[in-house]
Amino acid sequence: MVSSIHSPLGDCHAKVIDGIYLETPNWPLEDPVEAMLFQNYVHDLAPLFDLCDSDRHFATVVPRRAALCPPLMNAILAASAKRLRRVSNFDSYIGDKYHQNCLKTLIPALSSLAAVMDENLLTTIVILRFMEELDVPCRSTEMTSESHLVGTRVFIAAQEKMSDFSGLRRAAFLVALRQEIHMAFIQGRVVHPNFDLDMISRLVVPDSTGCDYANLIILHCASCIRYCYGSEEQSIATWEELRERQDRIWIERPWIFHPMHVNENSGVFPEIVYLNDAIVTGMLHYYLVEVLLAAHNPKVPRLGPGQAKSFRETNEHIKKSVLTICGIAESNDRTQASYAYVCLAITMAGDRFTDLEHQDAIINILVKADIRFAWPTGPIQRHLLEGWGREVSPDLVSEQPQVENKDDQQHVELADSIASAIAMLHD
Numbered sequence: 484m485v486s487s488i489h490s491p492l493g494d495c496h497a498k499v500i501d502g503i504y505l506e507t508p509n510w511p512l513e514d515p516v517e518a519m520l521f522q523n524y525v526h527d528l529a530p531l532f533d534l535c536d537s538d539r540h541f542a543t544v545v546p547r548r549a550a551l552c553p554p555l556m557n558a559i560l561a562a563s564a565k566r567l568r569r570v571s572n573f574d575s576y577i578g579d580k581y582h583q584n585c586l587k588t589l590i591p592a593l594s595s596l597a598a599v600m601d602e603n604l605l606t607t608i609v610i611l612r613f614m615e616e617l618d619v620p621c622r623s624t625e626m627t628s629e630s631h632l633v634g635t636r637v638f639i640a641a642q643e644k645m646s647d648f649s650g651l652r653r654a655a656f657l658v659a660l661r662q663e664i665h666m667a668f669i670q671g672r673v674v675h676p677n678f679d680l681d682m683i684s685r686l687v688v689p690d691s692t693g694c695d696y697a698n699l700i701i702l703h704c705a706s707c708i709r710y711c712y713g714s715e716e717q718s719i720a721t722w723e724e725l726r727e728r729q730d731r732i733w734i735e736r737p738w739i740f741h742p743m744h745v746n747e748n749s750g751v752f753p754e755i756v757y758l759n760d761a762i763v764t765g766m767l768h769y770y771l772v773e774v775l776l777a778a779h780n781p782k783v784p785r786l787g788p789g790q791a792k793s794f795r796e797t798n799e800h801i802k803k804s805v806l807t808i809c810g811i812a813e814s815n816d817r818t819q820a821s822y823a824y825v826c827l828a829i830t831m832a833g834d835r836f837t838d839l840e841h842q843d844a845i846i847n848i849l850v851k852a853d854i855r856f857a858w859p860t861g862p863i864q865r866h867l868l869e870g871w872g873r874e875v876s877p878d879l880v881s882e883q884p885q886v887e888n889k890d891d892q893q894h895v896e897l898a899d900s901i902a903s904a905i906a907m908l909h910d
Contacts, residue, residue, distance in 0.1 A: 503592050503604070508550035516577065520563040521546070528563055531613070531820045532658050534764045535701070537692040540654035545606055548651070552603045554592070557585035558610040565614045569857035578614075585611065602652040609655050612662050616823075617857055619669060639677045653686050657698060664705055668771070668827045673712045674705045693739050693758070697765030703728055704768040704775075711779040719781050729772055740766065751844040752810035760818045767811060767824040773804040774831055801832045806841075809848055822852035830863050834870045842871055 512518045529542035538544075549556040564578030589607060592598040639659060648656070660678055667674050674680075680702055687698045707725050710717065739758050746754035757763045777800050784790045808828040812821035825848055833845055845867065849860040868875045 503552060503554060503588065503598065503601070505551050505553065509553070509556065510550045517560055520560045520567075520577075520581075521549075523567065524559045524563040528559075528566060528613075530760065532609070533654075533760075534661075534818070534820055535657060535694045535697045535761045536654045537690050537694045537761070538650075538654070540651045541606075541658075544651050548603050548606070552607070554585050554589045555603050555607045555610075557581045557588075558607045561585055562610050562614050565617055566857050569617055569859075570855065582611075582614065602650075602655060605659070606651060606655045609658050609662065612659070616662065616665060617859065619666070619859070648686055656683065656686060657701075660705065661701060664701065664708060664768075665823065665827070667705075667708050667712065669830070671712055673709045678705065680705055692761055693737065693765065694761040696737055696740060697761040697768075700732055700765040700768045700772075703732060704772050707772050707775050711775045717779060717781045722776070722779070722781055726776055729769075729776060732769060749810075751840055752806055752813050752848075754814045755807065755811050756814045757811070760820075763811060763815045763818045763821055764824075767808055767821055770804045770808045770811070771824060771828060774801050774828060777801050777804070778831070798835055802835055802841075805829060805832050805835075809845070813848065819856050822848075822856045823858050825849075826852055826858050826860055826863065829867075833863070833867050837871075842867070842873070 512521060525542055525546055529539070529545070532541035533539040545555065545559070549559050558581075561578050561581035561584075564573060564575075564581060567573035568575050568578055585607065589604065592604065598604055639656065660674075660683060663674050663678055684699070684702050687695050687702075689695050703725075707729075710721055710725055740762055742755045742757055744754065744756040757766065777797050780797065783793045783797060805828045809825050812818075812825045815821060829845055829849060836842055836845060846864055849864050849867075852858045853860040865875055
């Protein structure tokens with residue numbers, strides 16, 4: 484059954500799909516644990532999604548929508564519990580329970596085309612995708628579940644057909660792109676074709692906070708990933724075009740993208756303080772692109788008298804970019820998501836550092852990212868220490884989180900539902 488409702492909370496216009504929406508909001512929350520998890524989401528998790536959104540949809544709109552949308556509510560509670568489990572001794576069963584409850588309602592809903600085009604369910608999938616990120620180490624030799632990432636792609640494909648790309652839909656769409664970029668870096672693959680970068684660029688609206696420019700940098704990063712990890716030959720012309728765009732981003736950046744304070748002599752990592760989360764996020768993507776373009780420069784000679792000099796220059800440029808990324812994160816550690824980008828940069832180029840002081844600082848920031856901010860770095864710590872020929876101390880290396888397998892059958896069912904949704908889109 485599908486019918487229209489208007490939320491008594493005043494901001495949710497949607498289609499009622501069986502099991503997806505309530506007629507009256509589930510409010511207040513009677514369970515004290517649920518109330519704690521919900522509050523933790525609003526204060527600690529929502530900022531991770533709202534990095535480049537001046538309207539803070541995940542902090543202000545999503546909680547109100549969740550009161551009417553059980554899958555969204557369960558996703559919020561599951562993600563909150565998951566992160567608490569990663570940084571404390573919070574009971575893992577609680578997060579599993581809400582995750583399973585979410586999937587139980589989400590999977591049947593995908594039989595409806597209306598559900599696949601629903602912005603609140605897109606948001607639900609994006610939040611579930613965040614949970615998967617907490618299970619995926621920056622360096623993993625095992626294939627990891629990407630059912631929610633695949634789900635995101637289906638919703639992306641469906642919602643590209645929507646004429647209204649504003650508010651929460653646009654915000655969730657841009658978060659989904661950042662999640663896709665994150666996984667593309669980890670797996671060394673291209674950004675999925677379902678993400679139409681030209682179309683997404685039209686979603687970027689001018690603002691005065693830096694969110695618009697940060698999102699444009701992120702889009703450029705996605706283009707560079709497609710070039711560097713794609714199967715096509717890396718042409719010099721395309722590389723030069725990307726390099727020119729990168730240089731133009733730097734030259735034309737708004738004044739607020741200049742650091743408010745810089746200290747190059749603050750230690751191993753430079754101190755580089757920026758104004759807000761959006762600018763931090765944009766500049767982190769900028770320096771990740773610096774690493775990518777330097778490492779995949781087709782103009783660098785492979786042999787001959789200039790090869791050694793070019794290799795040294797490239798190596799130093801990459802190392803400086805990695806140290807800059809670490810410095811930005813440490814100087815702006817209120818932006819917790821910045822440590823995820825630190826992990827990506829170190830995974831790509833950490834083995835290039837031979838100085839013991841640099842190596843110690845790199846391991847320390849990886850430990851901080853894992854223990855304090857829940858980004859799993861155990862495998863990359865071990866890989867680096869072994870590659871450097873140093874002792875792997877159990878006290879130093881945090882272990883990879885154990886991925887629960889309780890939801891495997893539901894993930895299979897979700898994948899089947901997603902396949903059905905894809906078929907509906909093509910009919």
